[in-house]
Amino acid sequence: MALRAQSGPYFGDFGGRFVPESLVAALDELGEAYDLAKLDPAFGEELAELGRSYTGRPSIITEVPRFARHAGGARVILKREDLNHTGSHKINNVLGQALLTKRIGKTRVIAETGAGQHGVATATAAALFGLECTIYMGEVDTERQALNVARMRLLGAEVVPVTTGSRTLKDAINEAMRDWVTNVATTNYIFGTVAGPHPFPEMVRDFQKVIGEEARQQVIDLTGALPTAVTACVGGGSNAIGIFHAFLDDAEVALYGFEAGGEGVDTERHAATITKGRPGVLHGARSYLLQDEDGQTIESHSISAGLDYPGVGPEHAWLAAIGRATYRPVTDAAAMQALRLLTRTEGIIPAIESAHALAGTLELGTELGPGATILVSLSGRGDKDMDTAAKYFDLYDQEHPK
Amino acid sequence: MRTVGPVIRRRNDEAAGALVGYLPVGFPTLDESVEAAIALVEHGVDVLELGLPYSDPVMDGPVIQAATQQALANGFRLTHGFEAVRRITERTDAPVLIMTYWNPVLQYGVDRFADDLAAAGGAGLITPDLIPDEAADWIAASERTGLDRVFLAAPTSTDARIRQAVDSSRGFVYAVSTMGITGARSDVDEAARTLVARLAEAGAPASCVGLGISTAAQVAEVLEYADGAIVGSALVKALADGGVEAAGELAGELARGTRPSEVR
Ligand SMILES: Cc1ncc(COP(=O)(O)O)c(C=O)c1O
Numbered sequence: 002m003a004l005r006a007q008s009g010p011y012f013g014d015f016g017g018r019f020v021p022e023s024l025v026a027a028l029d030e031l032g033e034a035y036d037l038a039k040l041d042p043a044f045g046e047e048l049a050e051l052g053r054s055y056t057g058r059p060s061i062i063t064e065v066p067r068f069a070r071h072a073g074g075a076r077v078i079l080k081r082e083d084l085n086h087t088g089s090h091k092i093n094n095v096l097g098q099a100l101l102t103k104r105i106g107k108t109r110v111i112a113e114t115g116a117g118q119h120g121v122a123t124a125t126a127a128a129l130f131g132l133e134c135t136i137y138m139g140e141v142d143t144e145r146q147a148l149n150v151a152r153m154r155l156l157g158a159e160v161v162p163v164t165t166g167s168r169t170l171k172d173a174i175n176e177a178m179r180d181w182v183t184n185v186a187t188t189n190y191i192f193g194t195v196a197g198p199h200p201f202p203e204m205v206r207d208f209q210k211v212i213g214e215e216a217r218q219q220v221i222d223l224t225g226a227l228p229t230a231v232t233a234c235v236g237g238g239s240n241a242i243g244i245f246h247a248f249l250d251d252a253e254v255a256l257y258g259f260e261a262g263g264e265g266v267d268t269e270r271h272a273a274t275i276t277k278g279r280p281g282v283l284h285g286a287r288s289y290l291l292q293d294e295d296g297q298t299i300e301s302h303s304i305s306a307g308l309d310y311p312g313v314g315p316e317h318a319w320l321a322a323i324g325r326a327t328y329r330p331v332t333d334a335a336a337m338q339a340l341r342l343l344t345r346t347e348g349i350i351p352a353i354e355s356a357h358a359l360a361g362t363l364e365l366g367t368e369l370g371p372g373a374t375i376l377v378s379l380s381g382r383g384d385k386d387m388d389t390a391a392k393y394f395d396l397y398d399q400e401h402p403k
Numbered sequence: 404m405r406t407v408g409p410v411i412r413r414r415n416d417e418a419a420g421a422l423v424g425y426l427p428v429g430f431p432t433l434d435e436s437v438e439a440a441i442a443l444v445e446h447g448v449d450v451l452e453l454g455l456p457y458s459d460p461v462m463d464g465p466v467i468q469a470a471t472q473q474a475l476a477n478g479f480r481l482t483h484g485f486e487a488v489r490r491i492t493e494r495t496d497a498p499v500l501i502m503t504y505w506n507p508v509l510q511y512g513v514d515r516f517a518d519d520l521a522a523a524g525g526a527g528l529i530t531p532d533l534i535p536d537e538a539a540d541w542i543a544a545s546e547r548t549g550l551d552r553v554f555l556a557a558p559t560s561t562d563a564r565i566r567q568a569v570d571s572s573r574g575f576v577y578a579v580s581t582m583g584i585t586g587a588r589s590d591v592d593e594a595a596r597t598l599v600a601r602l603a604e605a606g607a608p609a610s611c612v613g614l615g616i617s618t619a620a621q622v623a624e625v626l627e628y629a630d631g632a633i634v635g636s637a638l639v640k641a642l643a644d645g646g647v648e649a650a651g652e653l654a655g656e657l658a659r660g661t662r663p664s665e666v667r
Binding site for chain 1: 457459460461468472480505506509531532533557560561568579584
C-alpha cells in the first residue's frame with residue numbers, strides 16, 4: 002500500500018483513541034462529519050477558496066542562496082508558510098476544522114495553544130465565522146508569547162492561562178479536554194496538531210498536506226527535479242507531516258524532522274520525543290512520549306513554546322519506526338543562531354520553531370554536500386518571538402523595562 | 404479473591420445500595436491515605452476506589468488534581484499503589500479497586516500490573532481513559548487473574564457502546580452521571596437516571612453512578628435507581644481540609660444515604 006494512503010485510527014502500532022467514554026460520541030460525530038465532508042466537493046471547494054482569498058494560498062517558495070552558503074553548498078528552498086494570514090501554517094488546519102464546526106452545528110470552539118499561533122488562528126476563524134471561542138494556554142507560554150495573547154483577546158477570544166502541571170502546552174491540552182468533556186453538546190475542540198485521538202491525526206494531516214502538495218510541484222518547476230531532502234521542525238508534527246506527506250512515496254526523497262533539543266538531549270531539559278522517548282499513551286493516542294519508569298509524563302523544555310511538548314503525533318512515530326523519516330534533535334542555541342543567520346542573510350525573520358528546521362538543515366546540507374536540494378518548511382514568522390530574541394541577543398536598550 | 408459484585412449485591416439486599424468512596428494514594432502522605440481509606444470503611448463505605456496519581460489527569464477536576472499533584476510532588480511511585488492496597492485489605496473487608504489512567508499500567512506491563520494487583524489483594528481496575536475498544540490486553544489479563552474490570556458509560560454513549568460497556572465490564576459499570584469531570588455538583592443530573600435504565604436494559608448486573616455526588620441526600624437519590632453511589636472530590640476535600648478524622652466523618656454522613664429512612 003502506498004504510504005500516502007495510510008489513514009487512522011492506527012499508523013502501525015501507533016494512534017488509537019485512549020479517551021474517556023464521554024468523548025467518544027463527539028469524536029465519532031467529528032469523524033463522521035469529516036468523512037462526509039471529504040466526499041463532498043462543495044466542502045473542498047469552500048476550503049480551497051478560503052485558502053486563496055483569506056490565507057493567501059498557494060504560499061510561495063523562496064530560494065535562499067546567501068543562507069545556503071552556510072549549508073555546505075546545498076541548494077536551500079523555503080516553503081513560506083510564514084506568509085500565511087496570521088503568520089503560520091496553523092491557519093490551514095483551523096479553517097478546515099472551523100468549516101466542520103459549522104457543519105455539525107456547534108456554536109463554540111475551544112483550542113489549546115503553545116506558541117499562540119494555533120490560538121490566534123482559531124480566534125481568527127471564530128471571528129470570521131461568528132463562533133464563541135476559548136483558548137487554553139499554559140501560564141509559562143502566556144508570558145513568553147504575550148503578544149499572541151493580546152492578539153487572541155483583540156480577536157474576541159477568551160484566553161485562559163493554565164496553571165497546573167508544567168504550565169505549558171501539554172497542560173493546556175488537558176484543560177481543553179476537560180472543557181470539551183463538560184461542554185461537548187455545544188462545543189467543538191479544534192485541535193492544533195497531528196497528535197491526540199483519532200480522527201485528529203488524520204484530519205489535521207489532511208488539512209495540512211496542501212503544504213507539501215504545493216511545494217512538490219513548485220520545487221519541480223524551479224529545479225526540474227524532486228528535492229534531495231525535505232525538512233521541518235516537529236512539535237506535535239503538523240507542519241512536518243504537512244510538507245512530508247506529498248513525498249512519502251517518493252522513496253528517493255529523504256525526510257528529516259527536527260525536534261527541540263533544548264539544552265541538549267543528554268540533559269533533562271529538552272523536548273526530543275522520538276529521539277529520547279518510549280512508546281506510551283498521552284492525550285488520547287499511543288505514540289512516542291517523554292516519560293519516567295512509572296509512565297508519568299516528563300516535563301519538556303524548549304526555548305520555543307510551539308515545540309515544548311513531550312508527545313508527538315502517531316504518524317511520525319510510525320514513519321520513524323519504519324525508517325521512512327529521520328528525526329534529530331536541534332538545541333535552543335543552534336536554533337537561535339539559525340534564526341539570526343536567516344534574518345541577516347536573507348531578511349526573513351523565522352519563528353523560533355521554524356528556526357529548528359533551519360538549524361537542522363545547515364547541518365544536513367554539510368552532510369549531503371553540493372548538488373543536494375533541501376526543501377525546508379518555514380512554518381511561521383518570528384514576530385511573536387521578538388521579546389525572546391531581544392533578550393537572547395541583548396537587543397533592548399539598557400533602560401528597556403524587562 | 405475479594406471482588407466487588409457480591410458486596411454490591413449484599414448492600415442492595417440489606418440497604419438501598421452500595422457506597423463507593425474514592426481517595427488518591429499518597430495524599431497527603433502514603434500513611435495518611437491508607438489510614439483515611441480505612442476510616443472510610445469503618446464509617447460505612449462499602450467499596451474503595453484508590454486513585455493512582457498521574458501527571459495528566461484529564462478526567463479530574465481541581466480538587467483531585469491538586470491532591471494528586473501533591474502526591475506526585477511527594478514522590479508517589481506505582482508500587483505505593485500496591486502497598487496501599489495490601490495494607491488496606493489486611494485491615495478491612497472492603498474490596499479495593501484501583502482507578503488509574505492507562506499509561507502507568509502500560510509502562511508497568513499490563514500482565515505484571517494485574518499479577519501484582521491480585522497479589523496485593525486488589526479487586527480490579529477502573530480505567531477512565533481506556534475504552535473497551537482499546538482494552539484487549541487488559542481484558543485478557545483480567546480474565547486470567549479474575550480481577551474486576553470497570554468501564555465507563557456516558558449519557559452520550561450510543562446503545563451499541565452501552566452494550567459493549569456492559570459486556571466488557573465485570574463488577575459494575577461506572578455510569579457517568581453528568582457530562583464532565585470529577586468535582587462536587589449541587590444537583591446530580593437527571594441524565595444519570597436515564598443512563599442507568601439503559602444500562603439495566605442492556606443487561607448490566609450492576610451500575611454505580613459517579614461524578615458530582617457530595618451529600619447523603621444525593622447518595623439516597625442515586626440509590627433509588629442505581630446499585631451504588633460513588634463519591635470522590637467531596638471526600639478528598641474533607642481529607643485535605645480536616646484530615647483523616649474529617650474524611651471518616653463525611654463517610655459516616657454519606658453512608659446515611661444508603662439508609663434512606665434516616666435522610667428523609
Ligand atoms: C510556527 C510554528 N511552527 C511549528 C509549530 C509546531 O507545531 P507542529 O509540530 O504541529 O507543526 C508551531 C506551534 O505552535 C508554530 O507556531
